[in-house]
Amino acid sequence: MSGSTGTVKKTGEAKAPVKKLKIVGFLCNWCSYAGADLAGVSRMQYPDEIRIIRVPCSGRINPLLVLKCFQQGADGVLVSGCHPGDCHYQEGNLYARRRMLVLRSMLSYFGIDERRFHMSWVSASEGKKWADTVRSLVEDVRAAEVEAQAGVPVW
């Protein structure tokens, strides 16, 4: 692995080194974390550029936490919780949905590419959806990186 240089080279390709992304994922304990666990147990392949933080509920996620990730150099942030109606605490994810909608709009307004901030509903049985979500998230953040002005940090 080439973690120390922050780049990975795909063997057999003459492409320029692709920047290894740092993406933070906040996953609720009851659904999304179990879904990610299922993806792992099922040996599904998905990018290793996401770091997972387990939280009790998506309703626990203070927008300040997301902001802190960007401040500290994250390239992207994912918030993932139970599907509406499935929340372990009945309604935590519905509060989160409102909060993250406003946060995403404000980040975008200040010129933080909205593809850097994702939210998803992943249940404990959706290991495949988890893997797909991370793949599309990484693609989106990469696309945002390409369009971003060179040398300008995310935050």
Add this chain to the structure above:
Amino acid sequence: MAAAVRKTAADLLAKTAVDLVIGYGRSSGGEIVPEFVSRPEQAQALEWNQDCTYNLVRYLTDPEVVGDAGAGKGSGNAASKSATASKAGVGKVAIVVKGCDLKSLVVLESENQVQRERLTVIGMPCRGVTDQAGKLLAKCEECPPDVYNPRRELCDLVIGEPVQRTGDGPTDKSAARKAEKNDPSGQSSPYGDVEQIDALKPVERRALWDGYFARCLRCYACRNVCPLCYCKECVFDQHDPRWVSPAAAVASNRSFHLIRAYHLAGRCVDCGECERVCPVGIPLRRINRKAAKVVEESFRFRAGLDPQAKSPLVTFATEDPQEFIE
């Protein structure tokens, strides 16, 4: 009108219906400033004219003014905070409000930050207020009749007759201004200024706002003047955890403005005080109005209309939009 305000204030104080009247007066330099009157004979100091720009509602949560009745503001100075907190409450307060200020009072009431029954709200029909150069404020040019004539059901008293804004009044001026500009890019929409920025590419928006945020001194005037920033301990004064560096650098300034706007999402009534007091001219209304636009479009909610309404970010609806969620 000023005479009517003085008489009303003197009467209220004389019959001890209130202990304090918050209104407008003159500084020794002749400028219109907030005036705090607690004796009938002092009521002669009160003024009312088109220079009465301040939103006095801000003082209703200030422990320096209303003692324990107020919620206070983050100062970062624990000693001074405890000193003011121990000051006894002043009892009943009367306050002079314009229609636009009244909306921020509605939000304070909905958040249980004022005891409405201890307040006497004196509504002032308003022809618009002016800046230091004598020019009508932008917010006044757009002001609708149900705001410049304060809603009677929310006031205890309304002084004078409803204002008709005609002739060379602000409404016609703004119509003329719009026609003059002939700008189809959203001038017809109430959030045209926000939509102009929405239409930019992310890198362009970033450059635009970073240009403004580079000027920010972090003087916190926008926070301190805001009638809705009443937290006893402000997140920007916290040291553990410290969410935002106090350094006036672009990145931490961006965090500051994002959090400030977020805390006002669904609450800001666009009174424009933050933008007025900003010493470096950051267009803060354009930030607050973006949050207001998102809240209005997504949750069909407008702040400052209903004292019983809950702020949209402390509640939810099962049918809330979720197109952005995978």
